Amino acid sequence: MGIYQDIIAAEVFPALGCTEPIAVAYAASLAAAQLNGTPEEITVLVDPGVYKNGFAVTVPETGGLKGNVIAAALGALISRPQLKMEILSGSSPELLGRAVEMVAAGKVEVLLAQERTSLYIEATVRSGDSVARAVLEGGHTDLVHLECDGRLLVHAEAGGTATGHPYRTALKEMTFTQILELLDEIGPEDLDYLKRGVEMNLRVAEAGKQLVKVGHYVEELVRKGFLLADVVSSSKILTASASDARMAGLSYPVMSSGGSGNQGIVAILVPYNVGLFFHIPEERILRSIALSHIVNAYIKCHTGELAPICGCAIAAGVGAAVAIVYQQAGSDLHKIDLAVNTIISDLGGMLCDGAKGGCALKVVSSTDAAIRAAYMALVGHGITEEEGFVGKHAEETIRNLSRISAVGMAKVDQTMLGIMLEKRSERAGSGGD
Incomplete structure (x- = not known):
């Protein structure tokens, strides 16, 4: 399997839902599946990025x-x-009711592991005298440790950094010439999978x-004549609507990119x-989407899995810009440079304050x-190295x-x-969630 297939896999x-709380659910499920009885207490330890992204986002199948x-x-x-x-997708009204009861009874807690600098989720689930623990590290589905009642079931080398997956070490050092050559690995089955992603995100x-x-509201601005009814506006309506659905917790899966649903929507x-x-x-x-x-993925090898800056802007947005250039100009490196430099110069400082x-x-x-x-870029214009950090x-630039x-x-x-934790304390003190 080549690097392209490694990235996609x-x-x-x-x-289904924002990838960070869903990864928390997955980790808890991994631990609970090792127990014979019904989960009674759950403790989850997460890195700052997972904590932040799960702070205010609606979770599907929870009402x-x-x-x-x-x-x-x-x-x-x-x-x-x-x-x-x-x-x-395996939820039911009965299971949701029991989950709500557990939370209300204080049987579930999610703690912040401030010292963790990459994706980390450790879920410990208790049932009677039995206890199981599952650890995801380096990626949303990367199980590195699983144990039950002291028996070690799984143990693997943790990624723990932006280059945790083996392919990331090679990808991080690539030039855009080499990145473009990865498209040669794409076969008919890969194209079918890419098309599935389009169809899924359109739904x-x-x-x-x-x-x-x-x-x-973007569509309303078009109807009222404040925005042109053009491909830029239709693209913004399309992507915003898809993100609205995800953040509202609608029960529709999306095809992610870089492990993020919103990034998948843009990319x-x-x-x-x-x-x-x-x-x-x-x-x-489809090849441009690849x-x-x-x-x-290349940008996230440099910035990390969950960076302080918005991945939709400085990772998926850059990918989308390069894809559009590729559609019309092929492997024109000068135009690709201009597109990358321009969008990063434009949006490079956009903060990520969690999924919501x-x-x-x-x-x-x-x-x-x-x-x-x-x-x-397609007409030869863009930000150059004469300006700022470009x-x-x-x-x-990356x-x-x-x-x-x-x-x-x-x-x-x-x-x-710190601000989020203060807000949570204030809500708890006033009887909120």
């Missing part, structure tokens, strides 16, 4: 409930880890259009909709910036962005988490 998969706590309870009670990131977008949220639907508008042949559109996934309804606004900004950067080539994220913004996540 690890980072592009269907997910509108939010957060990692209800996800952990429901995942443990479902106890069907074979469902992986679609674990909540989510259609469901989201029924909600009176961000996608609805897939933006090049798809633009390609349709320009009558690009379907196979070339390139979008690869670029998204407002993510659809960031998806809109990412969509708009990706198309604009690609259009500018490098001469795309690779250098490395610079990584330095800014890791070093210059080192305290951003800590500060945002």
Whole structure:
């Protein structure tokens, strides 16, 4: 299996709900499945990124409930880890009722592991005198440790860093010339899988259009004449509606990218909709989407799995911009450099303050910036190394962005988490959730 297939297998998969609380549910399910009895107590330890992304997002199959706590309870009670990131499709009204009772009784807690710098989820589930523990590390479905009553069932080397998967070490060092060569690995089955992702995310977008949220308001601006009825607006409506559906907890799986559903929405639907508008042949559109996934993964090798900056903007948005350039200019490296430099210069400082309804606004900004950067590049215009932190080539700009994220913004996540924890304490003190 080549690097392209490794990327797709690890980072592009269907997910029902926001990937962080769903990964919490999956970890709890892995532990609970080792027990003979019904889960009675659940403790989950998570890294700051998972804590942040599960703070305010609605969890599917919960009737509108939010957060990692209800996800952990429901995942443990479902106890069907074979469902992986679609674990909540195994829910039922009875299981939800029991999960709510466990949470209300204080039998479920999610704790912050402030020292963890990459994705980490440790779920401990108790039933009577039995206890089981499952640990995911480095990726949303990467099981590195599983034990029950002191018996070791699984133990593997943890990723623990942005280069935890073996392919990431090679991908991180690639040039865009080499990245483009990965498209040669794509076969008919790969194209079918890419098309499945398009169809899946289009269904989510259609469901989201029924909600009176961000996608609805962008569409209203078009109807009232404040925005043009063009491919940029239709793309923003499409992606915002899909994000609205995810963040509202609608029970529709999405095809993720880089392990993120919202990033999957941008990485897939933006090049798809633009390609349709320009009558690009379907196979070339699908190959451009493959390139979008690869670029998204490449950037996250540099910035990390869950960075302080918004992945929809500086990873998936960049992937979408490169895909649009590829559709019309092929492997023109100068134009790809311009597109990457322009969108990162534009959106490089957008913060990630966790998954929530407002993510659809960031998806809109990412969509708009990706198309604009690609259009500018296609006619030979864009931000160059003469400006700010932008490098001469795309690779250098991405490395610079990584330095800014890791070093210059080192305290951003800590500060945002402090604010979130204060808000939670205030709500608890006033009788809220």
